[in-house]
Amino acid sequence: MNFKTTIVNAGIIAVIAxxxxxxxxxxxxxxxxxxxxxxxxxxxxxxQTTCVLAVSNTAVNFLTVNPGASTGVVNxxxxxxxxxxxxxxxxxxxxxxxxxxAINFFVTNTIYSNALSSxxxxxxxxxxxxxxxxxGILVSTxxxxxxxxxxxxxxxxxxNAYTQNIVINNVC
Numbered sequence: 001m002n003f004k005t006t007i008v009n010a011g012i013i014a015v016i017a018x019x020x021x022x023x024x025x026x027x028x029x030x031x032x033x034x035x036x037x038x039x040x041x042x043x044x045x046x047x048q049t050t051c052v053l054a055v056s057n058t059a060v061n062f063l064t065v066n067p068g069a070s071t072g073v074v075n076x077x078x079x080x081x082x083x084x085x086x087x088x089x090x091x092x093x094x095x096x097x098x099x100x101x102a103i104n105f106f107v108t109n110t111i112y113s114n115a116l117s118s119x120x121x122x123x124x125x126x127x128x129x130x131x132x133x134x135x136g137i138l139v140s141t142x143x144x145x146x147x148x149x150x151x152x153x154x155x156x157x158x159x160n161a162y163t164q165n166i167v168i169n170n171v172c
Contacts, residue, residue: 051172052083053139060149060166068155076116076146079168081139087170089114089139089147092132096151098160109152110164114145132169139170 056078062071081087093107110128114137126135139145147168 047084049085049172050083051085051087051170052081053087053170054080054082055168055170056080062151065151065153067153067157070111070152071150076148077168078144078146079139079170080144081141081170083172084141085172086138086140086143087172089135089137089145090132090169090171091128091135091147091166092130092169093128093166094130094164096162096164098158098162100160103158103160104162105154105157107164109154110166111150111152112147114147116146116148128166132167134171 058075058077060075060077065071079089091112093110095104095107096109097104107130108127112126112128112135114135135147137145137147149166
């Protein structure tokens with residue numbers, strides 16, 4: 001049964017329903033009902049909230065950085081909302097682990113912002129944590145927000161190649 005047929009027949013159903021005790025039927029999210037003695041048809045529809053978010057799977061590559069220095073922003077991760085409600089970005093990460101796994105430094109040295117500035121990493125004041133936390137950054141319906149990342153290398157950090165995983169969640 002298609003929607004056009006259902007709409008044309010709704011009045012007939014109301015008349016038939018008036019002769020019966022009650023009738024109710026449902027078609028793909030629409031429900032109609034009529035009670036005995038009534039010629040009114042009540043139609044209701046529920047629109048579901050949808051979260052359809054996509055985060056670009058971009059590797060954030062920081063080049064060589066000296067101990068005691070901060071990186072500039074190399075690239076950004078885009079978070080796009082294709083749903084019908086806004087969503088907040090939540091973020092967490094792992095500690096930085098060197099090629100020699102005994103050498104590492106903390107996740108809180110990773111910093112981020114959703115705004116780009118000519119000041120380089122100095123404007124990235126939000127630290128990533130081990131526990132997932134709300135960034136307070138809203139990705140509006142049909143919108144995109146970028147996250148720019150930097151890293152503060154601790155003074156005296158051993159030379160090594162380090163990697164880290166960052167997890168970005170969206171909560172509607």
